[in-house]
Amino acid sequence: MEAQIICENLKLGYGAGVLVDGLSFTVEKGDYLCIVGENGAGKSTLLRTLLGLQKPLAGKITFGGGLQQNEIGYLPQQTFVQRDFPASVWEVVLSGCQGRCGLRPFYNREEKQIAKNAMEQLEIIPLARTCYRDLSGGQQQRVLLARALCASDKMLVLDEPVSGLDPKMAETMYRLVERINREMGITVIMISHDVLEAIPYATHILHMDREYFFGTVEEYRRSRFGNTFLQPE
Amino acid sequence: MSAIADKLFMYFQYSFVVNALIVGVLIALCSSMLGVTLVLKRYSFIGDGLSHVAFGAMAVAAVAGFTDDMPFILLVTVAFAILLLRTGQNAKIKGDAAIAMISVGALAVGYLLMNVFSSSANVSGDVCTTLFGSTSILTLTKTQVGMCGVLSAVVIGVFVLFYNKIFAVTFDENFARAAGTPVGTCNLLLAVLIAVIIVLAMNLVGSLLISALVIFPALSAMRIFNSFKSVILCSALFSVVCAFAGIVLSILAGTPVGATVVMIDMLAFGAFYVTGSLKNGG
Numbered sequence: 001m002e003a004q005i006i007c008e009n010l011k012l013g014y015g016a017g018v019l020v021d022g023l024s025f026t027v028e029k030g031d032y033l034c035i036v037g038e039n040g041a042g043k044s045t046l047l048r049t050l051l052g053l054q055k056p057l058a059g060k061i062t063f064g065g066g067l068q069q070n071e072i073g074y075l076p077q078q079t080f081v082q083r084d085f086p087a088s089v090w091e092v093v094l095s096g097c098q099g100r101c102g103l104r105p106f107y108n109r110e111e112k113q114i115a116k117n118a119m120e121q122l123e124i125i126p127l128a129r130t131c132y133r134d135l136s137g138g139q140q141q142r143v144l145l146a147r148a149l150c151a152s153d154k155m156l157v158l159d160e161p162v163s164g165l166d167p168k169m170a171e172t173m174y175r176l177v178e179r180i181n182r183e184m185g186i187t188v189i190m191i192s193h194d195v196l197e198a199i200p201y202a203t204h205i206l207h208m209d210r211e212y213f214f215g216t217v218e219e220y221r222r223s224r225f226g227n228t229f230l231q232p233e
Numbered sequence: 234m235s236a237i238a239d240k241l242f243m244y245f246q247y248s249f250v251v252n253a254l255i256v257g258v259l260i261a262l263c264s265s266m267l268g269v270t271l272v273l274k275r276y277s278f279i280g281d282g283l284s285h286v287a288f289g290a291m292a293v294a295a296v297a298g299f300t301d302d303m304p305f306i307l308l309v310t311v312a313f314a315i316l317l318l319r320t321g322q323n324a325k326i327k328g329d330a331a332i333a334m335i336s337v338g339a340l341a342v343g344y345l346l347m348n349v350f351s352s353s354a355n356v357s358g359d360v361c362t363t364l365f366g367s368t369s370i371l372t373l374t375k376t377q378v379g380m381c382g383v384l385s386a387v388v389i390g391v392f393v394l395f396y397n398k399i400f401a402v403t404f405d406e407n408f409a410r411a412a413g414t415p416v417g418t419c420n421l422l423l424a425v426l427i428a429v430i431i432v433l434a435m436n437l438v439g440s441l442l443i444s445a446l447v448i449f450p451a452l453s454a455m456r457i458f459n460s461f462k463s464v465i466l467c468s469a470l471f472s473v474v475c476a477f478a479g480i481v482l483s484i485l486a487g488t489p490v491g492a493t494v495v496m497i498d499m500l501a502f503g504a505f506y507v508t509g510s511l512k513n514g515g
Contacts, residue, residue, distance in 0.1 A: 051411040070413030076405065085273060085404060088460035098401040099412030105394045131459035151412045 002029050002065030004155060004187055005050065010059035012045050018057065019045050025206055025214040027155075029065050032181045032188045036195045036229070037208035043191045044077070046208070047157055050189070067155060070099055073148030073186075075158040078140070083133060089143050090128040093119055096150025111150075118149040121184075122176060138169035145176065155187040156180065163193065174201055195229055237485065244484055252378045253370045253484075256433075257476045257494070259385040263430045264443070265450035265472030266392055269465050270403050270423065272451040278329065279317055279424075280447045282336035283431045284440040286313045288363055289339030289346075291435070296350040303380065307432045313339075314424035365439040370480075370490050381433055388426050395422060400461055438491030446472065449498040456509030475501050 005027040012020040019042030027033055035043050048054050050061065052069045063069055073096070096118070097111040107115075119125050122142045127135065132143060141161055148156050158177065162170035178201045181188045192198035199205070205220040207213040213225040220226040244250045264280075271277055290309035294302035317332055343363075348356055373381075392399070401409040402419045410416045434443045454467035479494030486493075 048407075051407075053407055053410055070411070072411065074408050074411045076407055086455050086459060086461060086464045087400070087404060091400065091461050092404065095397070095401045095404060096408075096412070098397060098409060098414050101397070106397060129460070134459070147408070151408075 003027065004029055004063065004065040004067040006060075006062040006064065007050075008060045008062075010046075010049070010061070011057040012042055012049055012054075013057055014045075020208070023059070023208075023212055025212075027187060027189065027204075029154075029187055030181070030185055031204055032178075032202045033190070033204045033206060034195075034198045034202035035189065035191045035206045035208065036193075036198070039193075041208040043208055044159055047074075047159055047189070047191060050157060071152050071154055073150070073152035073156045075141070075144050075148045075156065075161055077159045077163065078144075085132060087132045088128065089119075089124060089130050089132060089135070090115070092132050092143050093124075093146045093150060096147035099151050115146075115150050118146040121149065121180070122146045136169075138165050138172065141165065141169075141173055142176070145173075145180075149180070149186075153184070153186060155189070158188065158190040160191050160193060162197075170197065174198070177201070199230070240485065241481065249371050249373070250484060252373045252375075253490075254477065254480055256370060256373060256378055256381045257480045257490075258473050259381060260430070260434045261446060261450075261472040261476030261494075262469055263385050263388045264434055264446040265468045266389070266465055267423070267426055267430060268447040268451035268472075269454065269461075269468050270399055271427065271447055272455070273403050274423075276427075277444065277448055278332050279314070280427060280431060281444040282317065282332035283310055283314055283428055284435065284443040285336040285343075286310055286339040287432055287435055288440040289343035291363055292343035292346040296346050303377075303432065306435075307429065310428040310432050311425050314428040315421060318420055318424045363435070363439060364441045365489060365491055371484075384429055384433055388429055391422065391426060395419065399423070404461075438494060442491045442495050445495040445498055446476075449495075449502045450475070453502045453505035456505045457512065471501060471505075472498075 003026050007026070008024050010020060010023040011018060012023070019040070023046070025033075035046065037043055045054070049056050050069075051072055051074055094107060094112065094115045097107055097114060100111055100114075101107065116125075119128065122145055124139070124142050124146060127139065127143070132140065135143065145156075145158075145161070148158075156177075161177065162173050165173060174197065177188055177190065180186050181201075190198065190202075199217060199220075202217055204216055205213065205226075207220070207225045207229065209225075211225075213220065213223055215223070221230065271280060287306055287310045290306040291302060293309075294305045299305055313335060317335065344360060347360055398409075398414055398419050401412075401414055402416050406416055409419075431440075431443055434446055438446060450468040450472035451464070453471050454464045458464045458467050475497045476494050479497040480490060482488070482497070483490045483493035
């Protein structure tokens with residue numbers, strides 16, 4: 001197995017406010033890593049750091065196994081700008097190929113094909129000309145997932161992909177991500193606030209609290225973290 | 234009806250009318266294309282703030298006695314555009330406060346300078362002219378028309394070349410940055426383009442009314458169209474038609490050019506708003 005990301009002794013935060021200290025973990029090709037923990041534990045900050053949107057205060061992140069930092073597909077939490085944005089589904093998905101363009105101003109045929117394939121995978125071809133703002137929450141998430149697939153065929157990073165979706169749509173979303181992971185061999189890193197929902201699909205767990213746990217799902221179930229966190233109330 | 238047509242035909246014989254129409258349409262085209270991005274990025278007020286800066290710069294140029302003030306105004310406005318965008322990012326003073334501060338500051342400095350140092354007998358007339366536009370669009374020289382043409386071509390060319398990047402950065406800046414799109418460069422580019430357009434637009438509508446050219450076409454198009462591309466195209470068409478109609482009307486009726494164009498923009502926006510409401514079922 002090749003390690004795609006190795007994090008050693010990460011210290012993360014903003015200025016004086018340290019959110020994460022002494023965090024180490026490894027992500028290998030094909031893993032499905034689920035990041036769980038309380039609000040404010042620094043989960044989103046960790047993702048932003050992995051994506052290169054902010055710098056770690058200390059520690060080291062190494063990319064390997066043929067993965068570069070800008071080859072990660074990202075599904076962000078929705079921002080308010082996007083909600084009333086006039087853009088067709090096709091335009092949004094295609095914009096995922098922007099990273100492949102470099103300085104070239106327009107998309108080429110290959111990139112358009114990639115976008116088409118991604119839409120096919122997520123069954124949103126019929127929505128191509130629909131306006132993004134007119135879609136349901138679940139459909140919007142699918143569109144953003146397709147966009148993330150355009151950006152990378154190696155790794156996806158998802159920030160609370162099911163927040164705000166009803167249980168049925170959340171289930172569909174989990175299954176789609178699982179298929180992307182198992183069938184396409186794409187590594188998945190996902191933040192989830194719902195451990196019980198997310199764990200059946202994951203191979204590894206990173207639990208962020210005052211202390212950290214990192215290991216396989218089996219190890220997590222046996223650990224004291226898992227014991228307290230997974231017990232039904 | 235034919236009397237009006239005759240009158241129009243007569244006016245079109247004059248090169249100053251044709252010049253005004255060319256420049257007006259070009260300015261309207263540029264400002265409306267960028268307007269969509271500005272509105273979506275919540276930058277509508279940057280245009281307003283920068284136009285006041287341009288007013289201040291114009292006053293400084295007048296006092297210093299530059300014969301050709303355009304390059305100087307352009308330079309100052311571009312510098313402030315970059316400054317405003319940067320303060321928006323690291324936020325020691327929040328973006329909107331910084332814009333408000335710079336915009337009123339520039340207005341005050343400009344007015345003060347014009348008042349104290351002006352050699353003209355009619356200071357308030359001069360100020361009013363720069364703020365609300367004037368007949369200056371009807372007295373353009375050949376060089377000014379040429380310069381306007383070149384700058385517009387540059388703005389449109391850059392916009393088309395960076396269209397896909399601008400879309401990506403406007404829709405989701407974080408995603409674009411994660412994918413390696415040069416977000417900082419794109420924002421810088423936008424700032425420079427806005428500055429150029431504002432300096433151009435001062436000729437047409439004056440510094441206080443520029444925002445109208447940026448906002449109305451974009452908001453109108455967004456009421457009706459569903460894709461980014463169609464919104465941009467509609468916005469451009471909307472703006473060009475309104476500017477053309479506004480200039481012609483102002484010549485016929487003898488009204489101030491800038492205010493007439495903005496009035497037509499508002500009326501057309503109303504029409505688009507109603508149409509949009511009907512289309513979306515209330």
